Amino acid sequence: MPTPALLSKLPDVGTSIFSVMSQLAQEHSAINLAQGFPDYDPPQELLEDLARHATTPGHQQYAPMPGLPRLREAISHKTALLYGVPAPDPATEITITSGATEALYAVLAAVVHPGDDVLVLEPAYDLYGPAIRLQGGRPVYVPLRPTDFRPDWDQVAAALTPRTRLIMLNTPHNPSGAVLTAEDWNTLAALLENTDTLVLSDEVYEHMVFDGQPHRSALQHPQLAERSFVLSSFGKTYHATGWKVGYCVAPPALTAEVRRVHQFLTFAVHTPTQHALADVLSHADHFRELPGFYQHKRDLFAELLTDTGFELLPVAGAYFQLARYRQLSSLPDVEFARRLTAETRVAVVPVSAFYHDGHDDGLIRFCFAKRDETLQAAAERLSRL
Structure with missing residues (x-):
């Protein structure tokens, strides 16, 4: 039997760019600075509390x-x-x-x-x-x-x-x-x-x-x-x-x-x-320490990218770094992000993905919620541009 016709509610929406870039990172064994997740664990106290409550009677x-x-x-x-x-x-x-x-x-x-x-x-x-x-x-x-x-x-x-x-x-x-x-x-x-x-x-x-x-x-x-x-x-x-x-x-x-x-x-x-x-x-204590914790990562990553040719924009909060890449390439941002992932093995997100019409200002987004050694390794790869 033929598949019944289905009228999509979101016919113009495909797979999220974050999933796409993370998949591309896997394919190229790239450092994933695209999707906004850390590569370090939650506080040990929280993990221990979760393990305890997972086996507490009534908490299931x-x-x-x-x-x-x-x-x-x-x-x-x-x-x-x-x-x-x-x-x-x-x-x-x-x-x-x-x-x-x-x-x-x-x-x-x-x-x-x-x-x-x-x-x-x-x-x-x-x-x-x-x-x-x-x-x-x-x-x-x-x-x-x-x-x-x-x-x-x-x-x-x-x-x-x-x-x-x-x-x-x-x-x-x-x-x-x-x-x-x-x-x-x-x-x-x-x-x-x-x-x-x-x-x-x-x-x-x-x-x-x-x-x-x-x-x-x-x-x-x-x-x-x-x-x-x-x-x-x-x-x-x-x-x-x-x-x-x-x-x-x-x-x-x-x-x-x-x-x-x-x-x-x-x-x-x-x-x-x-x-x-x-x-x-x-x-x-934990959430009071976060501003200093992430400011260190912001500053470290900015310092590491000093000689890479990226123009870094100011970051007042969150854990993302926007960068202009026009000194390095005239490619559209989606194509540049894909090429960057394949050639340097560092995955990023093109900022046009955050616009409904794909507006492209020649910007990419890095996530710096990573271990210092991850940021250092990513910067080393990016320096080869």
Whole structure:
């Protein structure tokens, strides 16, 4: 029998560029600086806690749908401690999700209706656009300033209409590492004051901000906090991206809508992992050490690439380094990334993948969340260009 005809909901979407470049890295035995995951382990204490909880009687069954109460309580305490805000109510304002990816999808599925507009500041993580479209929404792309990847608030204001259901922001920003300031949040609050537009603030790199500056969260702005979904990632914070545990902080009415979707999407997150994370969250040392830990890697990698011909852009946060390569090649960025992987055996991501229309500024993205010796080996290979 012939295969039944299938009308794709995303006919123009192929395999993620991150998977493509990681596969290419495997084929060429390349150092993978493309996909954003560390090549070192989570803290030993966390691994030991997970092993213990994995064999604890009763910890092999479903956790409560919103997440373990003790983990939500620990998140509430941490949020108030770090950001100087009233502690979110663990019962009604915090939801544990299967990574920040599920949280993001659940938010969009909960609030975006067919015909709604969602503002996306580009370049942006490649999940944003397809997830909006799957809800029947329309992504409205607003370019970040090409000089420093910060919002052009005049362009944001021009894009806002009564149909704008949501604006999506990411700070620290992937792929550029730019961070939003208190002034940025004030400007956004003024723009949204007389609207019904909601905010999704993707803050998964919240603990990776450099040069002594603080991370500014949407939770710290009272007028924005009441209309915001703020997403965080334990995978990023604890070097455990494969564990896929994140969370969403939002006011009670917004949280209720996220949970309506979450209960039918994943329902509950891995129970032993939640217990282990609740244990380690009682100690503040790890996430307080992350700015210095990653600033060292940023600075080391920049120094190692000094004589390679790449023009490195400033990095204020997250764990990615953008680089211009026009001194080395006039190839389109996708072709250059593929050639770089094959010839130097170092895999990177072309930044055009972060634009819905493939906009190409001659930039590639390195991930420096790697062991120092990995970065040194990668730089040695790149120096042969």
